Amino acid sequence: MQKKTLVTCAGAALVLLAGNASAQSNVTLYGVLDMGFLYQNKTVSGGRVLAAQHSGWDTSLWGIRGSEDLGGGYKTEFNLQGGLAPYTGAIGNSNGGLFGRNAWVGLGGPAGTIRAGLQHSPFFIAAFESDPRGMPLYASVLIPYLNGILIDGMFDSNALIYISPKIGGLTFSAEYALGNTTSFPAGRRIAASANYNVGPLQATAAYYEGRDAGTGRRTILGQNVALGYKFSDVSLKVAFFKFKNSSDPSTATNINTYTIGGTWYLKPDLQLNAGVYFNADRNDSHSKSILYGAGAEYLLSKQTALYAQLGAVDNRGSMATTLAANGASNIAPPSGGTTLGVDFGIRHNF
Numbered sequence: 001m002q003k004k005t006l007v008t009c010a011g012a013a014l015v016l017l018a019g020n021a022s023a024q025s026n027v028t029l030y031g032v033l034d035m036g037f038l039y040q041n042k043t044v045s046g047g048r049v050l051a052a053q054h055s056g057w058d059t060s061l062w063g064i065r066g067s068e069d070l071g072g073g074y075k076t077e078f079n080l081q082g083g084l085a086p087y088t089g090a091i092g093n094s095n096g097g098l099f100g101r102n103a104w105v106g107l108g109g110p111a112g113t114i115r116a117g118l119q120h121s122p123f124f125i126a127a128f129e130s131d132p133r134g135m136p137l138y139a140s141v142l143i144p145y146l147n148g149i150l151i152d153g154m155f156d157s158n159a160l161i162y163i164s165p166k167i168g169g170l171t172f173s174a175e176y177a178l179g180n181t182t183s184f185p186a187g188r189r190i191a192a193s194a195n196y197n198v199g200p201l202q203a204t205a206a207y208y209e210g211r212d213a214g215t216g217r218r219t220i221l222g223q224n225v226a227l228g229y230k231f232s233d234v235s236l237k238v239a240f241f242k243f244k245n246s247s248d249p250s251t252a253t254n255i256n257t258y259t260i261g262g263t264w265y266l267k268p269d270l271q272l273n274a275g276v277y278f279n280a281d282r283n284d285s286h287s288k289s290i291l292y293g294a295g296a297e298y299l300l301s302k303q304t305a306l307y308a309q310l311g312a313v314d315n316r317g318s319m320a321t322t323l324a325a326n327g328a329s330n331i332a333p334p335s336g337g338t339t340l341g342v343d344f345g346i347r348h349n350f
Helices: 002-023 122-130 142-149
Strands: 026-040 049-053 061-071 074-085 102-109 112-119 156-163 170-177 189-198 201-211 218-231 234-245 253-267 270-281 288-299 304-316 337-349
Touching: 122 142, 122 170, 122 189, 122 201, 122 218, 122 234, 142 218, 142 234, 142 253, 142 270, 156 189, 189 218
Parallel strands: none
Antiparallel strands: 026 049, 026 061, 026 337, 061 074, 074 102, 102 112, 112 156, 156 170, 170 189, 189 201, 201 218, 218 234, 234 253, 253 270, 270 288, 288 304, 304 337
């Protein structure tokens, strides 16, 4: 009798363990290692430079993400993501934290998904999708973005973001990020984006604003509209961006960026792209720049790619548009004249 009881209890325990195992989240460790070199014929400190780059095409990063099916079309999900500087092994491109790029948990269902935590704003995601080169870290729209509003909108803390389901080709996202101050509007960030994608046509519109943590005054403004069309293996895009930062009157920026370019999948393992970015400082009509970028990416496998990028920038007036998004300040191009550069490296996804 005792033996039968022990067998029954053991069987029940195995059933419970199996049930718990099936309910566990699907957790994945992932990352990108991008290591390359940058050559530039002019720098603000004088002379040419050859430098190692932690991230040339994509950001080097690592993360943990997961999801759990709750049934009935509902699921929970999370993402923890931090940046890396692989040449030194240090934390880099990570907004000052171990998981400084993303740290959020979300709940999704038939009516859409809502996420809470540190996240990319809908405006930043729209800018990424609007860039004709796919927003690499070299000679892309990421450069005027950083030159204009720094990292605002890239990593928003205390954020609640809603992502709608796709309805007739249209998706919508909205963000409200709390400032966590005693003044309700102080430090607040709001954003919204809409994306229409049916067949070969894509259209995007996005808005972003950030308010001063002390005064509650709007100091950051971002706007974006874009149109894209795909012809077989070639995708073309045109876009407009506004990046306005009035937080410091002495260094206030108000940059309008107009871009056109495209991507050509020459072969399944070979991608070519190019873009032209005209930047105008609305605070100073004499300050403007034209940024040219072109790149080639060759896939050695599904996870590993070799890449090369060419960049050129012609700065006029006090405009100081850079080439490399993560380049040191002492290797930035000078504010006047034309600067040429090359960026090449290897990227591995895991």
